[in-house]
Amino acid sequence: MTVEAPFAPAVSHGRLIPVTVHFDDLDALGLLHNARYPLLVERAWTELWHEHGIRFDGDWVAAGDACNAVRELRIGYEAPVTSPGRYAVHLWLERLGTTGLTYGFRFCSADGTETYARGTRVLVRLDATTLRPAPWSDGFRAVARELLRPAD
Structure with a gap:
């Protein structure tokens, strides 16, 4: 009996989140x-x-770090779904950054090999009472660092 290796998604950094x-x-x-x-990206x-x-x-x-707002959204469509x-x-x-971040995304096939759209979104962490920029927590920053794309 042959045992196949577990499926490895086609991503070298970040996370691949299933969506329907x-x-x-x-x-x-x-x-x-x-x-x-953008809605499916937000859900992921x-x-x-x-x-x-x-x-x-x-x-x-x-809400802590979940108290944030979108400053910018850019998306390019590469192939139709x-x-x-x-997916x-x-x-x-x-x-x-201290109070903001930029994340990249690709809307892709379930295995990550085909790209249908890609983009970036800038978020700003807000103070819940003043709605002014506020620093991300240390816990958030620790998790976020794991998602940073390696420098080319």
């Missing part, structure tokens, strides 16, 4: 609607941080 495209995510032409890509990012206990449950003060099914979002950090 549903029939109602498609537009009238049968393509994944352009507005769904949220899942990743939930794994580390970082979440928003309705209380901004208690033409059917519902299992993935590849997430990593490009930059980790």
Whole structure:
């Protein structure tokens, strides 16, 4: 009996988070609607941080590092997604600053080998009472460092 090696996703850095495209995510032409890509990326990012206990449950003060806002979103579409099914979002950090970060993402095949869209998003950590930039916690920074893309 032959034992196959476990499947290794095609990513050298960051994390590959599974996502599902549903029939109602498609537009009238049968393509994944352009507005769904950022939504699916957000869901993947949220899942990743939930794994580390970082979440928003309705209380901004208690949210800590989950109290943040998007400063910028850039996305480029490379190939159409033409059917519902299992896909993935590849997430990593490009930059980790004192109060902000830039993360990169790819919307891709479930194994990470095909790229349909890619982009970046800039987040700013906010103080819940003033809504001014605030530093990321040490715990957040420790987890975030693991997601940093290696320098080329």
